[in-house]
Amino acid sequence: MSQNECASCGRDLEEDTACPSDDCPSHVKAEKIQASQRISYAAKVFGLMFSIGVEPVIFYFAKQLCGEYTGGLWEFYKIFSPQGDLGFFMAPSDAEQKYTVSSLNGYEGDMSAEAFGITVCLYAYSHISGSTGKVGETCAEQYHVLREYMFNHPEARAILKAID
Numbered sequence: 001m002s003q004n005e006c007a008s009c010g011r012d013l014e015e016d017t018a019c020p021s022d023d024c025p026s027h028v029k030a031e032k033i034q035a036s037q038r039i040s041y042a043a044k045v046f047g048l049m050f051s052i053g054v055e056p057v058i059f060y061f062a063k064q065l066c067g068e069y070t071g072g073l074w075e076f077y078k079i080f081s082p083q084g085d086l087g088f089f090m091a092p093s094d095a096e097q098k099y100t101v102s103s104l105n106g107y108e109g110d111m112s113a114e115a116f117g118i119t120v121c122l123y124a125y126s127h128i129s130g131s132t133g134k135v136g137e138t139c140a141e142q143y144h145v146l147r148e149y150m151f152n153h154p155e156a157r158a159i160l161k162a163i164d
Contacts, residue, residue, distance in 0.1 A: 028086060028149045033076040041078060045088040045142065049135040054128060058090060061123040065162070066099045066116065074117065079149050087145035091117020103162040111162075115155035119162045121146055126163075 005012060009027075033041050042050040062069045072092055079087035092099070092113040099116035102108050111119065122143060129140035150159050 027152060028079055028081045028145070030077045030079050030089070030149055033078050038076045042076060042088060044085075046138055047134065049138075053135050054124065054139070055090075057124040057128055058120055061120045061127070062092075062116075065101050065103060065120060065123065067102065068100060077117075079145055087142050087149070089118055089121040089142075089146050089149075101162050105162070105164065107162045109158055109161070111155060111158055115153065115159055118146060118150050118153065119159050122150070122159070122163050 042055075046054050059071070072094065074090045075093045076088065076090050078085060079089065095113050097113050098110045099113065100108070100110050101116065101119060103119075125139040125143035125146065127139075129136050129143055131139070150156055153159065
């Protein structure tokens with residue numbers, strides 16, 4: 001596979017673009033969750049642990065990775081494929097905001113709100129996946145689902161540099 005191929009279907013891509021093919025059978029996609037369904041969808045994925053064991057860790061890593069981050073409203077996203085719902089991530093709601101990420105591995109760079117949210121959630125899921133019990137197992141699964149979605153994100157290279 002060349003560096004400019006879709007990881008799922010092998011189609012040639014222009015540099016730093018997501019695969020445009022809607023018919024690629026293994027592509028996962030994401031859509032914003034409506035406000036009225038945010039709590040129920042997060043609970044569907046993580047159970048009761050979301051608000052006390054997952055969301056606070058996501059916010060912790062947001063602050064750790066971006067010193068200028070001071071909080072704010074986050075959007076919730078459902079990750080899905082033609083086979084059904086797969087996962088969850090969240091990202092700051094201000095789509096125009098850029099976030100300067102200084103990662104623990106030495107990466108520094110600016111990211112969109114969605115890329116920042118993906119990066120932060122990957123850090124949080126990885127961290128929590130070391131826990132015992134259902135929340136650890138769920139976060140391990142969510143890490144892999146989100147990482148698969150990330151590969152077709154326009155900022156995949158920056159996210160990978162920040163998490164690896």
